[in-house]
Amino acid sequence: xxxxxxxxxxxxxxxxxxxxxxxxxxxxxxxxxxxxxxxxxxxxxxxxxxxxxxxxxxxxxxxxxxxxxxxxxxxxxxxxxxxxxxxxxxxxxxxxxxxxxxxxxxxxxxxxxxxxx
Amino acid sequence: xxxxxxxxxxxxxxxxxxxxxxxxxxxxxxxxxxxxxxxxxxxxxxxxxxxxxxxxxxxxxxxxxxxxxxxxxxxxxxxxxxxxxxxxxxxxxxxxxxxxxxxxxxxxxxxxxxxxxxxxxxxxxxxxxxxxxxxxxxxxxxxxxxxxxxxxxxxxxxxxxxxxxxxxxxxxxxxxxxxxxxxxxxxxxxxxxxxxxxx
Numbered sequence: 001x002x003x004x005x006x007x008x009x010x011x012x013x014x015x016x017x018x019x020x021x022x023x024x025x026x027x028x029x030x031x032x033x034x035x036x037x038x039x040x041x042x043x044x045x046x047x048x049x050x051x052x053x054x055x056x057x058x059x060x061x062x063x064x065x066x067x068x069x070x071x072x073x074x075x076x077x078x079x080x081x082x083x084x085x086x087x088x089x090x091x092x093x094x095x096x097x098x099x100x101x102x103x104x105x106x107x108x109x110x111x112x113x114x115x116x117x
Numbered sequence: 118x119x120x121x122x123x124x125x126x127x128x129x130x131x132x133x134x135x136x137x138x139x140x141x142x143x144x145x146x147x148x149x150x151x152x153x154x155x156x157x158x159x160x161x162x163x164x165x166x167x168x169x170x171x172x173x174x175x176x177x178x179x180x181x182x183x184x185x186x187x188x189x190x191x192x193x194x195x196x197x198x199x200x201x202x203x204x205x206x207x208x209x210x211x212x213x214x215x216x217x218x219x220x221x222x223x224x225x226x227x228x229x230x231x232x233x234x235x236x237x238x239x240x241x242x243x244x245x246x247x248x249x250x251x252x253x254x255x256x257x258x259x260x261x262x263x264x265x266x267x268x269x270x271x272x273x274x275x276x277x278x279x280x281x282x283x284x285x286x287x288x289x290x291x292x293x294x295x296x297x298x299x300x301x302x303x304x305x306x307x308x309x310x311x312x313x314x315x316x
Contacts, residue, residue, distance in 0.1 A: 029224055030193075031136040031205050033129065058128025061136055061205060063193055067162030068127075073191075073221060074166065092134060101137070101227055103315060105202075106308040109137060109227070112198025113301050117294060 023081035030063040030073065033092040034080055041088070047071070051079050052088060059092075126159060132200040139300065140222055140253065141208040143232035144240040148260040148290035149208035150192045152232060155296045156206060157194020165190050166218060189215050191222070211244025219247060228307045229255040230299060232290065235265045238276045245277075254310060256284035256303040282306075 036055040044052065050069055054060070060068075066076040083089040141149050154161045165188050192208045207222050209215075229248050233241045241257070248255045257277060261267075268276070274285060284306045288299040 030207065030221055031138045031225070033133070033136050033203075058131065059133060060128060061195075061203075063164060063191075063205065063207070064159075064162060064195070066164045067193070070165075072166045073164050074217070092136075101307075101311060103308065103311050105135070105137060106227065106304060106311055108202050109198060109204060110301065110304045110308060112196070112202065112204070113297055113304060115198075116196075116297050117301075 017075055017078040023077040028062055028077050028080055028084075028091065031061045032080075033059045033061055034065065034084075034089050035059040036088065037090040038088055044083075044088070048079055048083060048088075051076075051083060055089060129203055130197060130200060133197065133203050134201045136203050136205060138205040138207055138222075138226050139303065140226050140229035140248075141206050141232065142211050142229050142244045142248070142255075143260075144211055144234075144237065144244065147232045147234050147237075147240075148262075149210075149232055152230075152260070152288075152290040152296055153192050153194040153206050153208045155290060155293050156196060156300070158197060159195050161192050161194045163190050163192050187214075189218055191218065211241075211247055213243060213247060219251060223248075223251040223253050226253055228303055229253050230303050231255050231257045232260045233257055233277065234262060235259060235268060235273070236262070238273070241277060254307055256286065256299075256306050258286050258288045258299040258302075260290045261287055 034055055035058065036052055039056065041049045041052045051065060054065060054068055062076060062080060063073065065071075065080065066073045069076070071079070080089055080091075084091060141152050143149055150161070167188055189210065189212075194206045196204045196206070198204050207226075209218060209222055231241060231244055231248070245255065245257075257279065259273065270285060273279075277285070279285060284302045286299050286302045289295045
């Protein structure tokens with residue numbers, strides 16, 4: 001496969017993820033914030049290197065990584081899980097769905113939106 | 118494809134520690150993408166997912182891949198609300214068959230704004246049913262289209278079969294102020310619900 005082909009998404013998702021359909025951890029959510037923890041990318045697949053290149057610039061949500069790199073969310077989850085496991089990426093936890101959001105968070109969202117009027 | 122690295126405003130401020138999400142949902146062409154685009158501080162992004170339709174009999178349709186899979190797009194935008202809190206808005210179609218997408222989207226979501234169109238009110242039932250199944254509280258915003266019929270609030274509530282406490286507002290998804298106000302109505306509702314449940 002040529003690199004142009006890869007960019008056009010001609011590589012099947014399971015090739016990018018070494019045949020796995022599921023991430024190694026299920027704590028990653030669309031709005032989990034990720035950032036590169038280290039600079040070197042030796043030994044990483046081209047796709048993981050692209051993720052690292054993007055994440056080196058600053059914090060982004062998992063959904064933004066998927067959107068910028070035009071990779072499906074499911075594949076992005078697998079790639080980021082691997083990169084967290086290998087210490088290349090660190091995450092900041094999302095709010096778990098089982099818990100009610102703190103009223104303080106909702107108050108902050110409300111204040112932030114009102115300030116935009 | 119240009120590098121995204123050079124463009125300003127791509128990344129979050131370093132101080133941001135918490136990300137929350139609200140959903141913007143509704144039927145086809147109701148204005149979800151417009152709404153997200155009006156409010157987002159970044160150029161809205163899109164993710165595309167290839168979905169296997171739930172319940173499809175894969176064996177029977179082997180060799181006819183177009184019949185078993187479909188592509189679904191999710192548009193999303195971002196609003197940094199203060200130096201440590203960012204809000205993401207996810208706009209996605211309300212079709213029942215996109216099970217995994219709905220699971221991903223609703224996980225941890227604070228709530229949802231259902232966009233409705235007075236010319237096709239009955240098309241909103243599906244998405245409201247899905248939100249209820251996933252336990253996501255919602256408000257309804259009628260996105261006003263030029264030339265669409267205008268109804269009294271009571272009539273709309275009845276047509277949409279809304280609970281008395283469900284907020285119902287009108288908005289123009291092209292207008293930033295109006296769209297912000299619609300989100301504020303939603304979050305006010307979430308806040309009062311939340312206080313009751315915490316009490």
